[in-house]
Amino acid sequence: MRRHRCHQVVRSDSETESESDAETMRCLSCKEEYAARDAGTCKECYEEASETEEELKREIEDLKAKVAFLRFWSPLDHAHRGSPTSPGPVFPDVVLVASDDGLPPVPVPAHKAVLVNRSPVFKAMLENEMEESRSGTIKISDVSYDALRAFVNYLYTAEAWLDEQMACDLLVLAEKYQVKHLKGFCEKFLVSKLNWDNSLLTYAFAHQHGAKLVLDAALSMITDNMDKLTKKEEYMELVEKDPRLVVEIYEAYLSKQVNTAVLKDTSMKS
Amino acid sequence: MRRHRCHQVVRSDSETESESDAETMRCLSCKEEYAARDAGTCKECYEEASETEEELKREIEDLKAKVAFLRFWSPLDHAHRGSPTSPGPVFPDVVLVASDDGLPPVPVPAHKAVLVNRSPVFKAMLENEMEESRSGTIKISDVSYDALRAFVNYLYTAEAWLDEQMACDLLVLAEKYQVKHLKGFCEKFLVSKLNWDNSLLTYAFAHQHGAKLVLDAALSMITDNMDKLTKKEEYMELVEKDPRLVVEIYEAYLSKQVNTAVLKDTSMKS
Known part of the structure; x- marks a missing residue:
């Protein structure tokens, strides 16, 4: 793959001397001395690897900026909810309701455009003039208000705070509404636990x-x-x-x- | 930072022999032989660097998946525009019009929620019941239909096809509507050209x-x-x-x- 300038070691007396001095070498990365048996890479590969690392880090920075740009504020985020004197600045056009909670239902506001974009199930539901689309209310059974709220929040932000219960609840919702990214997120968490x-x-x-x-x-x-x-x-x-x-x-x-x-x-x- | 097991080279006869054999070493990365003067890193640092590279690559994969999840289809995307028999599946609630184009204006449909989320200027405009919010039409002067379309598309996808003219047009719009991410994107392109x-x-x-x-x-x-x-x-x-x-x-x-x-x-x- 790569050619080194000094493959054939042509010896002069001084070189022999310097090489014998160089029986231990200094690592360019940790700056400590090491013996030949602990040798890792040649200089060229070290420099190349350092460049690669820098490039990967730059790519990560770019991707993080892209995520920050694409990430929505959530309609549940207080800073964007508006005050009583300036109500509803976020233009929600649909509400989700946890119907089997036992408690009086608290609607979770959202945007059809976001739901449709994140979930093929919501897409089919809302684009095909089903009851949910006409009424502007989507009832979701077998889910707590907290889990529903976290679910909707994830659709906007790709972020969620998880414990084991929440990871299970969100995984069930992700499965039901085919939100693959959230399912993967919960799976990784459950594997870690x-x-x-x-x-x-x-x-x-x-x-x-x-x-x-x-x-x-x-x-x-x-x-x-x-x-x-x-x-x-x-x-x-x-x-x-x-x-x-x-x-x-x-x-x-x-x-x-x-x-x-x-x-x-x-x-x-x- | 890190300690090596073999710092003090204790010599036996056989070791001296093997070390003299090892005057050229084999690079663990490119697999080629190199002399001491071309030495890069010790084995431990090489292994650590390889791990770091793997981790960075995993992080990039995760971020790419997040971008793909957060990225919207554009309301301009034909696959999501709907057919004449099933019109408007994307629930746009506002249109943008390039008002100084000379040509009959073609409206660019969009969602208030997306515009507000991506641009503080649209946020102020649409949340404060200004004329644009009431009429549902935002007129944008000094811009071609193509540039406006690309601009709106970027707000949904964080992607744009650029040539020098388009980069300049989008930079102007990004400046006007304070879409920092797009401005940076255009700036990098112009620097490269x-x-x-x-x-x-x-x-x-x-x-x-x-x-x-x-x-x-x-x-x-x-x-x-x-x-x-x-x-x-x-x-x-x-x-x-x-x-x-x-x-x-x-x-x-x-x-x-x-x-x-x-x-x-x-x-x-x-």
């Missing part, structure tokens, strides 16, 4: 909502700890409630064992 | 529209070529039309000469 204690519940949840990233991570954690599985409280509950999911765990475990055996076999032969 | 032939016109244009990035680049190119300046056709025109701008060129040149002299003086003394 995965541990042995919540692995079985997380597995069942991921299964139910087609969250492949979470499913794979949970399954991998469970099959790594099969000896402890049947002692788990949630295990018996799952066998009772949805035995097919338990079968899939055993199938995954079996397939892992077979793969491991094949690998061992291959390495022993070679 | 800067050459000796267009330097004086670009300088005057940048001056007129407060495009600091372009101004500095153009001024630097001009003051690097002062011997050719007065022979330029546009020079006499500028002296005629706006002599203050010419004075600023000479002032910049003088200040550059003084700085260079100081630098030379310092380096001679040291």
Whole structure:
């Protein structure tokens, strides 16, 4: 890929001397000395890598500026909500209502244009003169006001504050309204919170909502700890409630064992 | 910052031998051999740099996905414009009109919410019940239909196809409506297209529209070529039309000469 000027080391006496001095070299990055056995890259590749890093950082700055430009203020953001003397400066043309909350419904204002742009489900709903489009009200069942508010906010800002409950609530909404970016965001969060204690519940949840990233991570954690599985409280509950999911765990475990055996076999032969 | 395991090279006979073999090392990046004098980094720093690069690349992927999520389809995008049998699926609530085009005006549909979100000027205009807000029509003078269309499109997508004329037209609109991101986008483009032939016109244009990035680049190119300046056709025109701008060129040149002299003086003394 790249040619070095000094491949053939032509020796003069002075060079031999300087090279013997140079048995330890100084790293251009951490500035510490190192011996030949700890050598990393040549100077040219180091300089190239530094340039690449600078370029990547510039690209990140550009993308962050683009995100800041494209990001909407949310219609829920107080700074843009307007005061009582100057009401409604944000021109919402639709409201969403958490219908099964038990509490008196508080409408969440939004823009049809934003909903349609972010979700193919809202697009079909609002563009096809369905009831929601005529009435300007979208009722959403099985969701709390807080989750609905966070959901709408995400559609404007691509940001959400998550805990495990909120991540699950938003993942369900993201699945229902096909907001892929939000689904991925929640999945990454749930994977980061995965541990042995919540692995079985997380597995069942991921299964139910087609969250492949979470499913794979949970399954991998469970099959790594099969000896402890049947002692788990949630295990018996799952066998009772949805035995097919338990079968899939055993199938995954079996397939892992077979793969491991094949690998061992291959390495022993070679 | 970081400690190496092998700083103190304790010699055994075999090690001396192997180190003498290792006078040329193999670069972990380009895989070619190099001599000590071409050494770049130690292994540890190389590995760390590789990790950093991977992390930066992941961050770029995440940001790109965020941009794709936040990016609006444009109301001008044919795929979303709807057919004659299903008109207006995009719920525009305002139109922009290029009023001084000479041609019969073609309205550019848009959403108040988007305009308000992207431009403080549109925000003031539309939130304060000015004529534009009541009529739902915003007249924009001194602009072609094509430039207005590209401008509105940028407010939705953060993207524009530029040539030099379009970059100038959009920069003027960006300045007028305080769309900083677009202004920066046009400025970078104009700097990339800067050459000796267009330097004086670009300088005057940048001056007129407060495009600091372009101004500095153009001024630097001009003051690097002062011997050719007065022979330029546009020079006499500028002296005629706006002599203050010419004075600023000479002032910049003088200040550059003084700085260079100081630098030379310092380096001679040291």
